Amino acid sequence: MDVNKFVEFREKALENVGKVIVGKKNKIDKIMVAFICSGHVLLEDVPGLGKTKLAKSLAQTLNCSFKRIQFTPDLLPSDLTGIYYYNQKTLEFEFKKGPLLSQFVLADEINRATPRTQSALLECMEERQITVEGNTLKLGRPFFVIATENPVEQFGTFPLPEAQLDRFFIKLSMGYPSYMEEIDILDRYRENDPLEELTSVISLEDIEYLQSNYVYVEVKDSIKKYIVDIIGETRKHKNIDLGASPRATIALMKGSQAHAAIHGRDYVIPEDVKEMAPAILSHRIILKAGGGAFDNKAEEVIEDILNAVHTPLEEI
Known part of the structure; x- marks a missing residue:
């Protein structure tokens, strides 16, 4: 096992994500640990603290396909997994992929969805597969979920059961920035959003090596x-x-x-x-x-x- 590859991964990721997210290096460290361990992350925080930007910048940094799902009470499991539909041109049923068939998934306000929809996400997180109309599809690697929930607004929400909470590798709270960090945010976002110019610095081969070798x-x-x-x-x-x-x-x-x-x-x-x-x-x-x-x-x-x-x- 080459430890230098892990150190290089951390340094590259912190530097790249740091172009978008000010501070929070300790939090990003822990999210990278969860990613290496093929675990998933639950972010519990009030709106506006950069949870979505953090997820997008991480996905871009890691060169992963990214999908954001806004969880609402009317969201169905099929909206996550995908559906089979009848193609009148080919006269055959075809599968239309849902957002869960991505490498990096942001489940926004997960506690607003019904338990039935939450369970569809649970299968993906734990079993690394989805089931659609009796057909099981294996998910590729990496597969990483960052779920968010708002701890303040509880009206119209469905609290996550303990069994589902246990599926999250870590739970974090981003917290408010410090005084100087917030000044830095104003300077950084005064003209452009740095996320739009962010490039990938980690290859999928690097990710495969890290996820396979940390166990040593x-x-x-x-x-x-x-x-x-x-x-x-x-x-x-x-x-x-x-x-x-x-x-x-x-x-x-x-x-x-x-x-x-x-x-x-x-x-x-x-x-x-x-x-x-x-x-x-x-x-x-x-x-x-x-x-x-x-x-x-x-x-x-x-x-x-x-x-x-x-x-x-x-x-x-």
Whole structure:
């Protein structure tokens, strides 16, 4: 495994996306980790913070085909997957592809669609396939979903069930820019939208290499035990009603491997686990009602667990 390819990927992607998105390098790092691990991302934020621009700039940077789907209550599963229609010229049924047959999909305001439509997206995310009228079509690689939801407006929405939340590799919030970042945004967007001039800097061959080789990053037994200790603590913490599943355990290990690789290491250290844990675990736990000082903030609970669990010493 050539770690330099992972470092080069991170540097190129950050520089290119940084032409459109001001700051947020830490968030973009985590999204790239999810992409390398063939996972999916849930962005929960108020409108206007650049979620759509981030998704478009990432797709352009990674040289991936891109489709944006605006989720609404009247959206049907067939609107996502595609349909078979009768072609009167050829006198045969033909398949018209839906937007899910793309490499990079932005599912905008996913919680506005009905559970039936959400389940169609769920099959694609988990099984890497779609089913249309009994016919199953395998999705190509890469296949990457960024879903967004607005945490403020809840009227007319269908909250994502816990089983579906667990399918997202990470959950992030972009947050507001700093004072100087917002000044930079005004300067950058004064005349033109930099997204219109963005070019691709990553090839599909590079992506295939990254997604196939990050698993060779070494995870020592002490790190495995550390990960399992963290997961175990989520299942007995006083403020948590339902702890993380074994799927979360695997995701935390894989996320730590990819995080180590893009930072130039072929082995995982505890800091990789600590960096990825809040984004990977916060949406996979259910907090107890009236969570005390934490006020039902899942990321704060995960941080509390990280502070409580013994950190192994780095082996030399």
